[in-house]
Every structure is written in C-alpha cells, then in structure tokens.
Amino acid sequence: MLNVGKIEEGFVLDHIKAGQSLSIYHHLQLDKMDHTVAIIKNAKSDKMGKKDILKVECDIDELNLDVLGVIDKNITVNVIKAGEIVEKRELTLPKEIKHIFKCKNPRCITSIEQELPHIFFLADEKEGVYRCRYCEEKFDKRRLVQ
Amino acid sequence: MQGNPIRHLMNPLDFTVEELDRLFDLAGDIEKNPDKYRKACEGKKLATCFYEPSTRTRLSFEAAMINLGGEVLGFSEASSSSASKGESVSDTIRVISCYADICAMRHPKEGAAYVAASKSLIPVINAGDGGHQHPTQTLTDLLTIRSLKGSLSNFTIGLCGDLKFGRTVHSLINALTRYDNVRFVFISPEELRVPDYITDMLRNKGIAYEEVISLEDVIDKLDILYMTRVQRERFFNEEDYVRLKDFYILTKSKMDKASSDMLILHPLPRVNEISVEIDEDPRAAYFKQAQYGVYVRMALILTLLGISVD
Numbered sequence: 001m002l003n004v005g006k007i008e009e010g011f012v013l014d015h016i017k018a019g020q021s022l023s024i025y026h027h028l029q030l031d032k033m034d035h036t037v038a039i040i041k042n043a044k045s046d047k048m049g050k051k052d053i054l055k056v057e058c059d060i061d062e063l064n065l066d067v068l069g070v071i072d073k074n075i076t077v078n079v080i081k082a083g084e085i086v087e088k089r090e091l092t093l094p095k096e097i098k099h100i101f102k103c104k105n106p107r108c109i110t111s112i113e114q115e116l117p118h119i120f121f122l123a124d125e126k127e128g129v130y131r132c133r134y135c136e137e138k139f140d141k142r143r144l145v146q
Numbered sequence: 147m148q149g150n151p152i153r154h155l156m157n158p159l160d161f162t163v164e165e166l167d168r169l170f171d172l173a174g175d176i177e178k179n180p181d182k183y184r185k186a187c188e189g190k191k192l193a194t195c196f197y198e199p200s201t202r203t204r205l206s207f208e209a210a211m212i213n214l215g216g217e218v219l220g221f222s223e224a225s226s227s228s229a230s231k232g233e234s235v236s237d238t239i240r241v242i243s244c245y246a247d248i249c250a251m252r253h254p255k256e257g258a259a260y261v262a263a264s265k266s267l268i269p270v271i272n273a274g275d276g277g278h279q280h281p282t283q284t285l286t287d288l289l290t291i292r293s294l295k296g297s298l299s300n301f302t303i304g305l306c307g308d309l310k311f312g313r314t315v316h317s318l319i320n321a322l323t324r325y326d327n328v329r330f331v332f333i334s335p336e337e338l339r340v341p342d343y344i345t346d347m348l349r350n351k352g353i354a355y356e357e358v359i360s361l362e363d364v365i366d367k368l369d370i371l372y373m374t375r376v377q378r379e380r381f382f383n384e385e386d387y388v389r390l391k392d393f394y395i396l397t398k399s400k401m402d403k404a405s406s407d408m409l410i411l412h413p414l415p416r417v418n419e420i421s422v423e424i425d426e427d428p429r430a431a432y433f434k435q436a437q438y439g440v441y442v443r444m445a446l447i448l449t450l451l452g453i454s455v456d
Contacts, residue, residue, distance in 0.1 A: 107276045109255040113234050116261060124350070131343070134257020135278055138343055 004038045004055060006083050011063065013054040014076040018042050021052035024075075027067050027100060030056065035063075066094035070130065070141075095122050097130065101139060108135035153450050154263040154270045158284040158321035170289050173438070173445040180213065186448060186455045187216030193246035194220035195238065195262075196273070197229055197253040198379075202414060203273050203282070206436070207250045210443035219246060236265045243267035248451055250282075251275075254379075269450040277311040283413050284317035285446065286439035291370065293438060294409055294431055299326040306333040306361055307374035307394050307419060309340040314413040315374055319344055323353055330355040331364050335393050337386065338376070361394055365404045371396070373412045373419055373432075396420045401427060411435055 016024060021039050030037050036057040045051040056063060060079055068075050069091040077089040097120045103110045110116045110132070119133035130139040154160070161169065176183055192211040194204050199222060208218045221227040228238060235253065239262040242249055249266065251259050252273040259272035259279075274280040292298050303322065305315050309332055319340070322328045330348065332340045332355060339357060348355050358364055365371065376391045378384075395418060396410070412420060412432040424430050448455070 105256065107254075107256050107278075109235065109253070109257040109261055109275075112255060113236075113261070115234065124346070129346075132257070134260055135276070136256075136343065 002040065002043075004040060007036075007055055007057045007080055008083050009060060010035070010055065010057040010080050011060065011065070012078040012080060012085075013056070013068070014051070014078060015045070015048060016052040016054060016075055017072060018048070018050035018052055020072070021054050024052075024054060024068070024071060027071065028056075028063065028065070029100070033058070065089070065091075067097060067100050069093045070097065070128070093122055093125060093128055096120070096133075101143065103132040103135060103137060104140070104143075105132065105135050105137040108132060108137060110134055152266065152269055154259075154266070154272075155281050155446065155450065156260055156263060156270075156272045157279050158281045158288075158317050159324075160281070163324050166285075166288065169285070169442070169445050169449055170292055172448065173289050173441040174293070176441050176444050177438075183214055183444065183448075183455055185215040186453055187211060187214035187451070190214075190216040190248070190451060190453075191246040192216055192218050192220075192447065193242045193249040194218060194222070194273075195227070195242060195249055195251045196220065196222045197224040197227065197251075197258070199223050200252055200274065202436075203252060204250075206439045207271075207273065207282075207443055209440050210447055213440065214444055214447060216247075216447075220250075235261045238262075239266045239270065248447060271446065271450070274313060277313050277316075279317050280313045280413075281317055282439070282443055282446065283314045284321045285442045286435060287314070287318050287372070287411060287413070288321055289442045290411060290431060290435045290438045291409070294434070295369070298322070299328065301327075301369035302329040302331060302367055303370040303372060304331040304333055304361075304364060304368040305340075305372045305374070306396075308338045308376045308390075309334040309374070310338040311377060312374045315340070315372070316344060318372065319348075323348065323351055328353070331368065332357045333359070333361050333364065333394070335359060335390055337390060338393075361396070362400055362403065365400060365408075368404065368408055370409045370411060371404070373410065373416075375412075375415065375417050375419055392418070394419055396424060398423050398427075401429070404429070 038055040040053040042050045073091045078085045079087040102118045120130040120139050123129045123131040194207055196204050211218050235258050248269045250271045250273040251262050253275050256276035256278035259275045263270040272281055309315050378387050408429050410430045
C-alpha cells in the first residue's frame with residue numbers, strides 16, 4: 001500500500017470515481033496554482049472497488065470547490081486543519097459557475113468576444129442541467145471527464 | 147437585469163402575462179387611435195444597431211418610432227459599424243447610450259443583446275440574436291393571434307419548417323407555454339427538429355406536444371399554422387441547405403384539408419414555403435401580422451421609455 005503523508009491544512013477529496021482525479025485536478029485549476037497536491041489513483045475501496053483520492057495542501061478559503069458538485073455529488077470533501085479532519089463538506093449544485101468551463105457553441109457571443117466571462121447557470125436543479133448565461137446552450141457533462 | 151433599474155426586452159418571458167396584456171391593450175388602442183400617439187415620442191431617439199441585415203425588422207422598428215413622432219439613427223450591417231474595427235458589443239452600447247434613448251439590437255451571435263443590456267444605460271430591445279431569441283417577433287405573433295382569434299388560450303398550433311435554427315419559433319413556444327390549454331405540433335424534417343431544451347421544458351411543464359414529419363397528416367387538426375423559412379445563413383454547409391429548403395411548401399391542395407378558420411402565420415420574408423396562390427385565402431394572416439408588428443413595437447417603445455398618453 002502506497003503511503004502519502006498527512007497534510008496540515010487543506011482538503012482531502014475522497015471517493016472520486018477511479019480515473020477522474022486528473023480531470024478534477026484541472027477543473028479545480030490546480031495546475032495553475034502552486035499548492036502541494038497528491039493524486040492517488042486506483043486506491044482500494046470497500047464501497048467502490050477502486051477510487052481516486054486528491055490531497056491538496058492549501059489555505060481552505062483559497063480553493064473554490066463549487067465545481068465538484070457538478071462533477072459528482074458523491075465525492076467526499078474532508079476539510080483539514082492542524083492535521084485533523086474538522087469538517088465533512090456536503091456538495092451541492094452551485095447556482096452559477098463562472099470562469100471554469102467555456103461555452104462551446106460556435107454561435108455564442110463568447111466565441112467572438114474573448115473578454116466576456118464564461119458563465120453557466122443552474123437551469124434545472126432536479127436534473128442538474130446548466131446552461132450558458134448568454135446563448136442558453138446546455139452544458140455537456142461529458143466534458144467533465146475529458 | 148439584476149441591479150439595473152432600466153427595463154430591457156431580451157426574451158418574451160421578461161414580461162409577465164399581465165404586463166403583456168397591458169402591452170397588447172395599448173397596441174390595440176394604437177391601432178384604433180393612431181393620431182393620439184403621433185407626438186408621444188417627440189424629442190426621443192431610437193438607435194437601430196443591426197450587425198446583420200434584416201430590412202424588415204429594422205424598418206418595422208423605424209416605422210414604429212416615426213409613427214410616435216421620434217427620430218431614428220443606427221447602422222444596418224456590421225461592416226458599417228465599429229464592429230468592423232473590432233469594437234466589442236459592450237463598448238458599442240456604452241457609446242450608443244450617449245446618443246439615443248432606446249436601442250433595438252440585432253446580432254448574428256447568440257446572447258449579444260444580453261451582453262449589451264448588461265452594460266447599457268438605455269433600454270435595449272433584442273431584435274434577434276442568432277438562432278436564440280427574437281422577442282419582438284413573438285410579441286407580434288401573440289398580438290396577431292390575440293387580435294384575430296380573440297384569445298391566447300385553447301388552441302392547437304402547428305409550427306412547420308426549420309424548428310432547429312428558427313429563433314422565432316423558439317421564442318413563440320416559450321411565450322405560449324404561459325397560456326392555458328395550448329397544444330403544440332412540431333412539423334419538421336429530422337435534421338431541423340426543435341432543440342432539446344425546448345422539448346425538455348415542455349415535458350417539465352407537462353405541456354402536450356407531438357413531433358411529426360408530414361404536414362398533410364396533421365393540418366386538419368390545427369387552429370393555427372405557423373410556417374417558417376429554412377434560412378441559408380443558419381447553415382454551415384450549403385449542401386444541407388439545398389437539400390432541406392424545399393421540404394415544406396404550403397399549397398392550395400394542402401389548405402383544402404385545413405379547417406375553414408385556421409390561421410396561417412409566417413414571420414416573413416417568405417421564399418417559396420407558402421405558395422402565392424394562398425395569399426388571397428382569408429385564412430392567410432401573414433401580411434396583417436406585419437402590420438401588428440408595427441403596433442406592438444410602438445407599444446413596446448412607449449412602455450420601455452415609460453411614456454403614457456392620455
């Protein structure tokens with residue numbers, strides 16, 4: 001069994017579907033930040049068989065985890081302070097997602113005006129459907145695992 | 147728009163049913179008493195910002211403002227505006243806000259009018275944004291139905307032709323879902339079916355609809371037939387356009403199967419989808435519809451500018 005050390009402050013994202021950790025790494029924009037990150041792939045899980053785990057050492061106010069609710073509500077978010085789990089955060093669907101996904105509709109105004117923020121709003125909470133704020137094109141969730 | 151007291155029109159749903167009733171009552175009064183409104187907008191200016199050509203919609207807006215005694219300025223294609231120099235919609239509307247009191251904007255990209263409204267200091271009317279929304283056409287359609295059928299409830303409407311890219315259709319469906327007992331029949335080739343967000347919305351609201359390919363099979367059960375043109379500019383591929391453009395043509399023989407009081411509507415311009423022999427049929431209402439378009443735009447301009455005429 002591979003051992004990765006404890007973190008002092010940050011997040012442990014557990015119960016990620018096996019194979020999704022890298023895409024979550026990118027959606028959280030961790031590639032653009034300077035935090036220490038451990039990506040554990042295909043860890044054994046009683047519940048899931050195999051799972052991924054992501055450990056991020058950072059100030060807990062610094063990372064916006066809204067996008068996780070869109071990707072998979074079953075991910076467990078453990079908030080770590082002083083090396084201990086202080087909170088297990090429940091994931092919800094954010095009302096709005098800004099600056100994370102780009103609208104892919106070639107007819108959308110965002111396709112020609114580069115400075116516009118890309119915004120998706122929660123159009124159907126029950127079905128978890130998001131639409132572009134400008135053109136209302138449905139966000140294709142298959143993009144989340146790419 | 148949140149945090150912005152200026153009233154815009156982006157989508158037919160921006161107005162409540164009660165507000166629409168007031169708008170249509172006003173349009174009805176304008177129709178009956180045009181002289182009463184001749185000077186209502188004296189000293190006011192309408193900017194028509196058209197990034198793609200649409201003579202009919204632009205002239206309808208301009209006629210509306212002129213009928214109200216106002217002035218008109220603007221551009222009729224992107225090449226004659228600063229957009230050709232790379233100016234953004236946000237910057238253009240900030241400048242136009244200094245020149246005019248109200249703006250009607252048409253843009254080939256979806257959401258452009260929303261961008262303009264979010265930065266504008268004057269009311270913005272979406273005069274069509276790509277294949278997305280065309281609310282003033284919808285107001286025209288609603289006023290036509292209300293005036294000629296007497297009500298916006300209890301009928302079956304067939305929408306025929308390009309239901310995928312046809313923004314007038316999308317806007318009209320959205321608006322009609324707020325009235326009681328309106329049933330939809332979508333008549334289109336497979337490639338031009340109504341988008342999923344529309345059918346999702348209808349299912350969620352429990353509104354009856356059916357999708358068919360043959361117009362002749364359903365024409366007898368329609369109270370209103372809304373015809374649309376297959377538009378070349380919405381296709382990326384000329385081959386697809388040529389293959390689908392003649393899919394539906396409304397002829398006298400098809401009309402023989404329709405009920406005696408079925409209303410034929412069309413947002414115009416028509417190409418060949420309604421045979422000219424139908425024009426004399428009393429059920430053909432598409433030219434009256436164009437006249438209602440001017441009345442409803444007059445009512446809209448007055449409403450958004452907060453002008454009332456006693």
